Amino acid sequence: MKVVESPENESFIIFLLSVGDIKEATLKVGINNNYISVPDNYTFKVPKSTNVDEPELLIKEIHSNLDSFSRLVTFNCVGYPSTTGGSFGVSIAGAITKLTTSDSTFPVWSGSVPGTTSSVQYSYVELNSAGSTVKAEAFTRQLTQTTDTRTYNEFFERPTTIFNITRLPYTYLATYPSKTKAFNEDQIATLHITGTTDAISAMNSNPDHSGKIKVDFRFISADIIYSQTNITFETAGKSSKDYAKQSFKLKFDTDYNQTFFSRPNIKLRAEATEPTLLREKLYIDMLNSVGVPTQQGCYVRLYINNEGYGLYLMVDDIKKSFIKQTIYGGNPNIIPGTLIQSNAPKTNDQADLVYRGPNTTDYDKSVYKSQNLGNNPPTDRLSQLITFMKDLQDFDPITTPNPVDYWTSRLDLDGFLRNMALEYLMGGFDQYWWSGSNYFIYFNPALSATGKWQWVPTDFDGTFGNGPLDKPNVTYKNYYNFQPDHPLVSKLIINNTAINAQFEQILTEIVCTAFKPEAMNAHMDSLHSMISLDVQWDYTLTPHSLGKNHGYTFEDFNNNMVASAGDMGVGLKPWVEGRANTVAADLGFTIPPGTADRVPPPPRNGTKGKGKGNSSSPANGGDGNGNGKGNSIASFATSLSISGFSFIAILSSCLMMLA
Numbered sequence: 001m002k003v004v005e006s007p008e009n010e011s012f013i014i015f016l017l018s019v020g021d022i023k024e025a026t027l028k029v030g031i032n033n034n035y036i037s038v039p040d041n042y043t044f045k046v047p048k049s050t051n052v053d054e055p056e057l058l059i060k061e062i063h064s065n066l067d068s069f070s071r072l073v074t075f076n077c078v079g080y081p082s083t084t085g086g087s088f089g090v091s092i093a094g095a096i097t098k099l100t101t102s103d104s105t106f107p108v109w110s111g112s113v114p115g116t117t118s119s120v121q122y123s124y125v126e127l128n129s130a131g132s133t134v135k136a137e138a139f140t141r142q143l144t145q146t147t148d149t150r151t152y153n154e155f156f157e158r159p160t161t162i163f164n165i166t167r168l169p170y171t172y173l174a175t176y177p178s179k180t181k182a183f184n185e186d187q188i189a190t191l192h193i194t195g196t197t198d199a200i201s202a203m204n205s206n207p208d209h210s211g212k213i214k215v216d217f218r219f220i221s222a223d224i225i226y227s228q229t230n231i232t233f234e235t236a237g238k239s240s241k242d243y244a245k246q247s248f249k250l251k252f253d254t255d256y257n258q259t260f261f262s263r264p265n266i267k268l269r270a271e272a273t274e275p276t277l278l279r280e281k282l283y284i285d286m287l288n289s290v291g292v293p294t295q296q297g298c299y300v301r302l303y304i305n306n307e308g309y310g311l312y313l314m315v316d317d318i319k320k321s322f323i324k325q326t327i328y329g330g331n332p333n334i335i336p337g338t339l340i341q342s343n344a345p346k347t348n349d350q351a352d353l354v355y356r357g358p359n360t361t362d363y364d365k366s367v368y369k370s371q372n373l374g375n376n377p378p379t380d381r382l383s384q385l386i387t388f389m390k391d392l393q394d395f396d397p398i399t400t401p402n403p404v405d406y407w408t409s410r411l412d413l414d415g416f417l418r419n420m421a422l423e424y425l426m427g428g429f430d431q432y433w434w435s436g437s438n439y440f441i442y443f444n445p446a447l448s449a450t451g452k453w454q455w456v457p458t459d460f461d462g463t464f465g466n467g468p469l470d471k472p473n474v475t476y477k478n479y480y481n482f483q484p485d486h487p488l489v490s491k492l493i494i495n496n497t498a499i500n501a502q503f504e505q506i507l508t509e510i511v512c513t514a515f516k517p518e519a520m521n522a523h524m525d526s527l528h529s530m531i532s533l534d535v536q537w538d539y540t541l542t543p544h545s546l547g548k549n550h551g552y553t554f555e556d557f558n559n560n561m562v563a564s565a566g567d568m569g570v571g572l573k574p575w576v577e578g579r580a581n582t583v584a585a586d587l588g589f590t591i592p593p594g595t596a597d598r599v600p601p602p603p604r605n606g607t608k609g610k611g612k613g614n615s616s617s618p619a620n621g622g623d624g625n626g627n628g629k630g631n632s633i634a635s636f637a638t639s640l641s642i643s644g645f646s647f648i649a650i651l652s653s654c655l656m657m658l659a
Contacts, residue, residue, distance in 0.1 A: 073116040073149055075099060077109045077124045078190055078220055079156035080306055085129030088156065091136065092122045098131065105225055106218075107192055107303070108153055118143040124156050152222040155190065155301070161222050162187055163530040166522040169595050171513040172291035172418070174602040178326045182261040182314070183296040184221060185285075185527075188534055191268070191314070192218040193304045195233065200305055204544040207235040207246050215304075217250065219260070228258050236267050236317075238345070243272040244543030245310055248302075249317060262325050265317035268302060270310070272549075274466045275556035275565050276572060277535060278527055280313055283426055283460035285523065289514040290418045293326050293456055299531055310538040311531060318440050318458055320372045327444065327454070337443040337451060338374030338384050342436075343367060350436030352486050355393040358386060374443055384443055388453055392487055397495035404498050412447060412454045413492075417503045418510075419455045420493060424476045425507070425515050425579055429467035431457060433489050434480050465570035472570065472578030475586045476507070504587055511583045513598040516591050520576045528561060 075090040077099055088109040089096045099109035116122075123137040139159050143151060152161040165186050195215035203210035215233040219226040232251040240247045248268040252258035260266065271277040280297065287294035295316040302309040316322050323336045342351030345366050356362045360382040370381040377383060391410060400406055407413045423433045431438050438459040445451040465472070469479075482490045492499045514520070536554045543549060556565035563571045570578075584591050 072112040072114055073118065073120065073143070074110060074112045074151070075122065075124075076151050076153045077156055078107055078153050079109060079124070079126065080107050080303065080308075081126060081134075083128045083134060086134065087127045089125050089127050090122050091125050092116065092120055096125055096127075096133070098127065104227065107190070107306075108220060108225055118146050118148045124154070126156065153220050153225065155188075158188075158533055160530075164526065165530065166526040168285050168289045168514045168523050169519055170291070170597040170599050170601050171289050171510050173599050174288065175291045176293040176326055178294075178296050178316075180261045180263055180296070180325075181221070181224065182219070182263050182266070183298045185298050186530075187222050188299045188301060188311070188531065189219060189221040189314075190301045190303065191312075192220065193233065193302070195305065197305065203233075203235060204246070205546075207241045207545055207547075210235060217260075226260070228252060228260070230256075231258065236269075238343075240270065240272065242547050243270065244545050244547040244549040245270040245272040246545050246547075247272075247312075251317075254321075262321075262330060263316060264321050265319045267315050267317045268300070268312040269297075269315055269461070271313055271461055273461050275550070275552035275560045275568055276528070277311060277313065277531060277538075277557070278524055278572065279462075279464045279466060280315075280460040281527060282520070282524060282572070283422070283428075283463055284315070286422055286426065286514060287419075287457070290422065290510060292415045292418050293454065295322070295458060299534070301534060301537075304544075307544070308537070308541055309544060310541055311534040318371075318456060323372070323442060327442070328446070334446055336372055336374070337445045338370070338376055339372035339440060339442050340382070340385055341369040341371050342432075342439050342441060343369070344435050344437035348484070350484065350486075351432070351439070352436040352484060353389050353392055353488050354485065355386070355389040358390075360386070362386075371440070374445075385441065388441075392491065395491055397491045403492075403496050404502070407492065407499065408452075409448070409450075410452060412444070412452050413499070413502075414506075416455045416488070417493070417499070417506050419457055420489060421503065421506050421510055423457075424479055425510065425583070426460075426463045427465055427467070427469040427472070427575065427579070428457075428460065428463050429469040430459065430462040432486060434469065434486075436484070436486055464572050464575045466568060470569040472575045473582045475582060477586075507583055508587055508589055509598065511580050512589070512592055513596075515576065516580045517573065517577045518593065519595045521573055522595065524561070524572055532557075 075097075077088045077090065079088050081087060087098060087100070089098045090111065090113065092113060097111055097113050099111040101107065101109045119142070121140045121142050123140050125136045126134040128134050135157075137157055137159075141151075141154065141159070154161050163186050193215050195213055199213040203213060212232050212234045214230050216229045217227065217231045230253075232249075232253070234249050235241055236247040236249040247270040250260075250266050250268070252260050252264040254264050258264070269280060271280060277299075281299070284294055284297045288296075295318065297313050297315040300312050300314045302312050316326070318339075318341070320336055320339060323339060324330060324332075324334075328334045328336075343366065344350035345364075349364055349367055351367050360380045363382055363386075368382055368385065370376070373381060375384065388410060395403070395406065397403065404413070419439075420433055422428070423431050428438075429435060438457065440456040440458060442454045442456055443451055444454050447454070477494070480486070480489075482494075493503045494500070535557050539552065539554050539557070550566060552566055556568070559565040560568050560571050562573050565571070580591060
């Protein structure tokens with residue numbers, strides 16, 4: 001506490017509360033234990049006539065005028081100026097304060113405005129090099145908490161930063177909760193990537209053969225600015241490289257202490273094959289609902305060298321690091337087992353799990369690709385999987401005794417059946433059941449004394465009628481003709497009575513809980529609302545690569561929620577309703593009303609990065625390695641308790657010095 005001003009001709013003295021690096025002090029300034037939260041940089045105007053020998057009067061004076069005390073509010077706008085030398089500012093009651101940025105924070109523009117409180121209404125404006133307004137937001141903003149002294153990192157012309165997303169009910173226990181600040185589904189982060197002009201141009205012009213380049217990376221969420229340099233960047237996918245809007249991969253080199261909230265490998269999925277950009281996200285959310293290990297995903301705006309590339313779904317790239325973080329919760333003491341990536345490069349060359357011989361050389365390495373060796377010899381990388389395929393060949397669904405025991409000793413059978421239930425429910429044409437593709441199979445040595453295989457699916461844009469499976473009213477029994485055979489489905493689900501009963505029970509429980517219109521529609525509506533403005537922006541952009549472009553429009557984005565749109569023959573909501581009703585009729589049950597969880601949701605211990613401090617503390621937006629590049633250093637969770645009489649003693653001593 002110090003005297004700021006004591007005007008000779010005025011009847012008051014002004015004090016400034018300063019508590020060093022602590023951004024919030026809780027002062028016991030009232031009678032009856034009335035606590036008031038007072039952030040840093042408050043100025044207190046106290047009448048000179050106040051009798052400091054009567055502390056209760058002084059307390060009441062401060063208490064009654066607290067709301068009028070002046071303080072600083074820091075405003076943070078995320079934006080890319082449209083003019084050379086341009087910037088952004090904040091407009092309050094018609095007065096514009098220019099915001100500034102730096103090499104370590106761009107495109108976040110920040111500045112503090114004296115004399116503002118959390119109740120202030122404000123908007124952002126784009127300024128040219130002369131400081132004149134180029135564009136102004138057509139709405140006003142206001143802080144949500146009375147104790148706020150800084151805004152979120154708020155994207156220009158996006159009125160909402162944090163959204164209320166209606167979550168899906170939990171059907172099964174979340175055995176593999178995957179928590180990281182990278183994936184907050186209630187906001188759209190901004191990815192700011194910079195690289196050499198020549199390297200970026202070469203990548204865009206020849207995505208199939210551009211190779212890997214090095215870029216600088218900045219992640220900007222509502223409350224985090226996180227930067228890394230010299231990150232590996234490349235185009236991603238196979239058929240996705242045929243599209244004008246490319247997908248990408250980012251790899252952080254942990255050998256050089258690069259990290260991204262424990263996610264060193266991520267993908268940016270363009271979602272160029274369907275108009276809503278929702279199908280893959282909905283699939284991931286359903287995987288979370290049924291409690292199986294899965295990639296996580298959230299939406300991001302992508303800018304490369306200050307140019308907009310569009311709205312992307314940022315997801316985990318399934319590597320050894322994903323296994324460690326998702327399946328083992330980051331436990332460093334467990335050595336991961338065999339991880340096989342399984343694809344179908346050709347219709348007649350699929351990862352069907354059909355036994356073709358005892359040696360790795362008997363299998364196409366582009367179909368089964370080893371991502372982690374595990375206990376396999378380096379010269380026979382598929383040996384464990386080949387044993388599994390031989391067991392599958394030897395299994396007779398009619399005569400093999402104890403079929404459930406046979407498979408639960410080799411496979412996470414329950415997890416596999418849940419995955420197959422979702423492939424059917426959501427019409428995954430480019431996955432195992434229908435195409436023998438787009439899955440990882442992982443040998444988990446920790447699942448039992450001898451270990452078991454686990455199913456980890458990937459790539460979910462070809463779902464909900466996107467592709468040849470565009471009729472929702474088809475029973476699972478007629479879903480695929482098994483030409484060629486996919487024996488893990490045909491033998492276990494279709495032809496074995498005991499496992500089929502288990503599969504149908506899982507179908508029933510999922511449809512009665514999460515995969516029903518009442519639950520799915522509310523969830524997809526909230527996601528649709530969140531991404532709406534950014535999809536509209538995305539569809540105005542000129543793609544940076546040559547290739548296929550479906551020409552989807554913002555109207556298609558809206559229409560495909562409920563009906564066909566463009567070349568998409570079925571809407572999302574009609575698909576859910578049709579498939580759920582088909583299952584209910586097929587299995588003879590009635591879908592119950594309501595959206596209650598079937599099991600308790602996972603505990604929400606730990607932070608998801610929503611604290612307002614952009615510090616390197618794991619609880620405040622950093623990664624625990626000192627890499628949080630925040631525009632607010634102090635922790636808002638920290639508080640200082642000062643007793644009322646201690647506070648008065650400080651104030652009294654200051655007053656007496658002036659006597």
